[in-house]
Amino acid sequence: MSATWRRVARATRGERYAEAYAEQFRAMAAEGADVHGEAALVERLVPPPARVLDAGCGTGRLGARLAQRGYDVVGCDADAAMVAVARRDHPLVPWEVADLADLGGTPLGQPFDAVVLAGNVVPLLDPGTLAAAARSCTGVLRPGGLLLAGFGLDAEHLPEGCDPTPLADVDAALDAAGLVPEHRWATWDGTAHDGGGYVVVAHRRPR
Protein backbone atom coordinates (compact mmCIF):
# COMPACT_ATOMS: atom_id res chain seq x y z
CA MET A 1 0.00 0.00 0.00
CA SER A 2 1.35 3.42 -0.91
CA ALA A 3 0.89 5.63 2.13
CA THR A 4 1.19 8.65 -0.17
CA TRP A 5 -1.67 7.48 -2.39
CA ARG A 6 -3.89 6.56 0.55
CA ARG A 7 -3.32 9.94 2.23
CA VAL A 8 -4.04 11.87 -0.97
CA ALA A 9 -7.00 9.68 -1.94
CA ARG A 10 -8.66 9.92 1.48
CA ALA A 11 -8.13 13.68 1.67
CA THR A 12 -9.56 14.33 -1.79
CA ARG A 13 -12.23 11.57 -2.10
CA GLY A 14 -12.99 10.35 1.42
CA GLU A 15 -12.97 6.87 2.95
CA ARG A 16 -14.72 5.32 -0.05
CA TYR A 17 -12.06 6.71 -2.37
CA ALA A 18 -11.77 3.60 -4.54
CA GLU A 19 -15.46 3.65 -5.42
CA ALA A 20 -15.32 7.43 -5.88
CA TYR A 21 -12.36 7.09 -8.24
CA ALA A 22 -14.14 4.58 -10.46
CA GLU A 23 -17.34 6.64 -10.35
CA GLN A 24 -15.50 9.80 -11.46
CA PHE A 25 -14.31 8.10 -14.65
CA ARG A 26 -17.70 6.45 -15.27
CA ALA A 27 -19.34 9.88 -15.02
CA MET A 28 -16.76 11.50 -17.31
CA ALA A 29 -17.28 8.77 -19.91
CA ALA A 30 -21.07 9.12 -19.62
CA GLU A 31 -20.70 12.84 -20.36
CA GLY A 32 -18.75 12.01 -23.52
CA ALA A 33 -15.20 12.64 -22.29
CA ASP A 34 -12.44 10.52 -23.77
CA VAL A 35 -11.04 8.55 -20.82
CA HIS A 36 -8.92 6.25 -23.00
CA GLY A 37 -6.09 8.49 -24.15
CA GLU A 38 -3.45 6.28 -22.54
CA ALA A 39 -4.82 3.18 -24.24
CA ALA A 40 -4.79 4.95 -27.63
CA LEU A 41 -1.09 5.75 -27.24
CA VAL A 42 -0.32 2.17 -26.20
CA GLU A 43 -2.12 0.98 -29.34
CA ARG A 44 0.03 3.24 -31.51
CA LEU A 45 3.32 2.17 -29.93
CA VAL A 46 2.72 -1.50 -29.10
CA PRO A 47 -0.15 -2.84 -31.21
CA PRO A 48 -2.26 -5.75 -30.03
CA PRO A 49 -1.96 -8.57 -29.41
CA ALA A 50 0.81 -7.76 -26.94
CA ARG A 51 1.33 -8.40 -23.27
CA VAL A 52 0.87 -5.30 -21.12
CA LEU A 53 1.22 -4.68 -17.40
CA ASP A 54 -1.13 -1.92 -16.17
CA ALA A 55 1.21 -0.88 -13.37
CA GLY A 56 -0.62 0.93 -10.58
CA CYS A 57 -3.87 -0.09 -12.26
CA GLY A 58 -6.18 1.48 -9.69
CA THR A 59 -9.76 0.50 -10.49
CA GLY A 60 -8.78 -0.90 -13.88
CA ARG A 61 -9.62 1.90 -16.31
CA LEU A 62 -6.62 1.37 -18.62
CA GLY A 63 -6.21 -2.39 -18.33
CA ALA A 64 -9.89 -3.08 -19.00
CA ARG A 65 -9.79 -0.95 -22.14
CA LEU A 66 -6.64 -2.68 -23.39
CA ALA A 67 -8.19 -6.10 -22.77
CA GLN A 68 -11.20 -5.02 -24.87
CA ARG A 69 -8.78 -4.02 -27.62
CA GLY A 70 -7.17 -7.45 -27.77
CA TYR A 71 -4.23 -7.19 -25.37
CA ASP A 72 -3.10 -9.82 -22.93
CA VAL A 73 -3.31 -7.61 -19.83
CA VAL A 74 -2.41 -7.99 -16.19
CA GLY A 75 -3.11 -5.16 -13.76
CA CYS A 76 -1.43 -4.66 -10.43
CA ASP A 77 -1.78 -2.13 -7.67
CA ALA A 78 -0.60 -1.91 -4.07
CA ASP A 79 -4.02 -0.75 -2.82
CA ALA A 80 -6.33 -3.71 -2.16
CA ALA A 81 -9.42 -1.43 -2.13
CA MET A 82 -8.65 -0.21 -5.66
CA VAL A 83 -7.97 -3.76 -6.86
CA ALA A 84 -11.26 -4.96 -5.33
CA VAL A 85 -13.18 -2.47 -7.48
CA ALA A 86 -11.18 -3.47 -10.58
CA ARG A 87 -11.99 -7.15 -9.93
CA ARG A 88 -15.67 -6.42 -9.42
CA ASP A 89 -16.06 -4.14 -12.46
CA HIS A 90 -13.77 -6.01 -14.88
CA PRO A 91 -13.82 -9.67 -13.82
CA LEU A 92 -12.25 -11.03 -17.00
CA VAL A 93 -8.90 -9.29 -16.43
CA PRO A 94 -6.42 -10.59 -13.84
CA TRP A 95 -5.81 -7.91 -11.20
CA GLU A 96 -3.12 -8.46 -8.57
CA VAL A 97 -2.36 -6.68 -5.31
CA ALA A 98 1.35 -5.93 -5.69
CA ASP A 99 3.86 -3.19 -4.90
CA LEU A 100 5.64 -1.82 -7.95
CA ALA A 101 8.78 -1.46 -5.88
CA ASP A 102 8.81 -5.21 -5.22
CA LEU A 103 7.23 -7.20 -8.04
CA GLY A 104 9.67 -10.09 -7.67
CA GLY A 105 7.38 -12.28 -5.57
CA THR A 106 4.19 -11.59 -7.57
CA PRO A 107 3.12 -14.27 -10.07
CA LEU A 108 2.65 -11.98 -13.08
CA GLY A 109 3.50 -14.62 -15.72
CA GLN A 110 5.63 -14.10 -18.82
CA PRO A 111 7.60 -10.86 -19.30
CA PHE A 112 5.67 -7.93 -20.73
CA ASP A 113 5.96 -6.12 -24.07
CA ALA A 114 4.95 -2.93 -22.27
CA VAL A 115 4.62 -1.70 -18.69
CA VAL A 116 2.35 1.35 -18.42
CA LEU A 117 2.11 3.68 -15.40
CA ALA A 118 -0.86 5.92 -16.09
CA GLY A 119 -2.56 8.50 -13.90
CA ASN A 120 0.18 9.96 -11.71
CA VAL A 121 1.40 6.63 -10.37
CA VAL A 122 4.99 7.93 -10.39
CA PRO A 123 4.54 10.91 -8.03
CA LEU A 124 2.20 8.82 -5.87
CA LEU A 125 4.95 6.28 -5.13
CA ASP A 126 6.13 6.54 -1.56
CA PRO A 127 9.21 8.72 -1.01
CA GLY A 128 12.44 6.80 -1.52
CA THR A 129 10.89 4.01 -3.61
CA LEU A 130 11.31 5.40 -7.13
CA ALA A 131 14.60 3.59 -7.85
CA ALA A 132 13.23 0.25 -6.63
CA ALA A 133 10.04 0.72 -8.67
CA ALA A 134 12.08 1.54 -11.79
CA ARG A 135 14.20 -1.61 -11.28
CA SER A 136 11.22 -3.79 -10.50
CA CYS A 137 9.18 -2.60 -13.51
CA THR A 138 12.20 -3.04 -15.77
CA GLY A 139 12.63 -6.56 -14.42
CA VAL A 140 9.22 -7.65 -15.74
CA LEU A 141 9.78 -6.14 -19.23
CA ARG A 142 11.03 -8.40 -21.99
CA PRO A 143 14.24 -7.27 -23.73
CA GLY A 144 13.06 -4.71 -26.31
CA GLY A 145 9.96 -3.92 -24.26
CA LEU A 146 8.69 -0.40 -23.52
CA LEU A 147 7.94 1.39 -20.25
CA LEU A 148 5.45 4.25 -20.53
CA ALA A 149 4.60 6.68 -17.74
CA GLY A 150 2.54 9.86 -17.62
CA PHE A 151 2.52 12.23 -14.66
CA GLY A 152 2.18 15.79 -13.50
CA LEU A 153 5.21 17.89 -12.72
CA ASP A 154 3.50 20.77 -10.93
CA ALA A 155 0.60 21.44 -8.59
CA GLU A 156 -1.75 22.20 -11.48
CA HIS A 157 -1.31 18.66 -12.83
CA LEU A 158 -1.21 16.74 -9.55
CA PRO A 159 -3.85 15.89 -6.98
CA GLU A 160 -3.89 18.13 -3.93
CA GLY A 161 -1.31 17.02 -1.40
CA CYS A 162 0.86 15.14 -3.91
CA ASP A 163 4.38 16.51 -4.25
CA PRO A 164 5.93 16.50 -7.71
CA THR A 165 8.70 14.05 -8.53
CA PRO A 166 11.29 15.93 -10.61
CA LEU A 167 11.55 14.64 -14.17
CA ALA A 168 15.34 14.46 -13.77
CA ASP A 169 14.87 12.01 -10.87
CA VAL A 170 12.61 9.82 -12.98
CA ASP A 171 15.09 9.89 -15.87
CA ALA A 172 17.93 8.98 -13.50
CA ALA A 173 15.99 6.10 -11.94
CA LEU A 174 14.99 4.66 -15.33
CA ASP A 175 18.53 5.11 -16.63
CA ALA A 176 19.98 3.34 -13.57
CA ALA A 177 17.48 0.50 -14.13
CA GLY A 178 18.92 0.05 -17.62
CA LEU A 179 16.21 1.66 -19.76
CA VAL A 180 16.94 3.93 -22.71
CA PRO A 181 14.81 7.07 -23.27
CA GLU A 182 12.90 7.01 -26.55
CA HIS A 183 10.07 9.58 -26.48
CA ARG A 184 8.88 12.49 -24.39
CA TRP A 185 5.46 14.06 -24.89
CA ALA A 186 3.30 16.68 -23.17
CA THR A 187 0.15 14.55 -23.42
CA TRP A 188 -0.96 11.00 -24.20
CA ASP A 189 -1.97 12.15 -27.68
CA GLY A 190 1.65 12.74 -28.58
CA THR A 191 2.04 16.53 -28.43
CA ALA A 192 5.71 17.46 -28.11
CA HIS A 193 6.84 18.22 -24.56
CA ASP A 194 7.80 21.87 -24.21
CA GLY A 195 8.72 21.92 -20.53
CA GLY A 196 5.09 22.10 -19.38
CA GLY A 197 3.55 20.66 -16.25
CA TYR A 198 2.65 17.19 -17.55
CA VAL A 199 4.87 14.65 -19.24
CA VAL A 200 4.57 11.25 -20.86
CA VAL A 201 7.84 9.34 -21.13
CA ALA A 202 8.69 6.19 -23.06
CA HIS A 203 11.86 4.28 -22.22
CA ARG A 204 12.94 1.00 -23.81
CA ARG A 205 14.72 -2.02 -22.38
CA PRO A 206 17.62 -2.78 -24.73
CA ARG A 207 17.56 -6.15 -26.51
Ligand SMILES: C[S@@+](CC[C@H](N)C(=O)[O-])C[C@H]1O[C@@H](n2cnc3c(N)ncnc32)[C@H](O)[C@@H]1O
Ligand atom coordinates in the same frame (compact mmCIF):
# COMPACT_ATOMS: atom_id res chain seq x y z
C1 LIG B 1 -4.32 8.10 -9.39
S1 LIG B 1 -4.35 6.35 -9.26
C2 LIG B 1 -4.20 5.88 -10.98
C3 LIG B 1 -4.90 4.59 -11.27
C4 LIG B 1 -4.87 4.13 -12.74
N1 LIG B 1 -3.51 3.94 -13.21
C5 LIG B 1 -5.59 5.11 -13.62
O1 LIG B 1 -4.93 5.80 -14.40
O2 LIG B 1 -6.82 5.18 -13.56
C6 LIG B 1 -2.71 6.00 -8.66
C7 LIG B 1 -2.54 4.53 -8.29
O3 LIG B 1 -1.15 4.27 -8.06
C8 LIG B 1 -1.11 3.22 -7.12
N2 LIG B 1 0.23 3.11 -6.53
C9 LIG B 1 0.95 4.06 -5.89
N3 LIG B 1 2.11 3.53 -5.46
C10 LIG B 1 2.12 2.22 -5.83
C11 LIG B 1 3.04 1.15 -5.67
N4 LIG B 1 4.19 1.32 -5.02
N5 LIG B 1 2.73 -0.04 -6.19
C12 LIG B 1 1.56 -0.23 -6.85
N6 LIG B 1 0.64 0.74 -7.03
C13 LIG B 1 0.92 1.96 -6.53
C14 LIG B 1 -2.16 3.64 -6.10
O4 LIG B 1 -2.51 2.57 -5.24
C15 LIG B 1 -3.27 4.13 -7.02
O5 LIG B 1 -4.21 3.13 -7.29
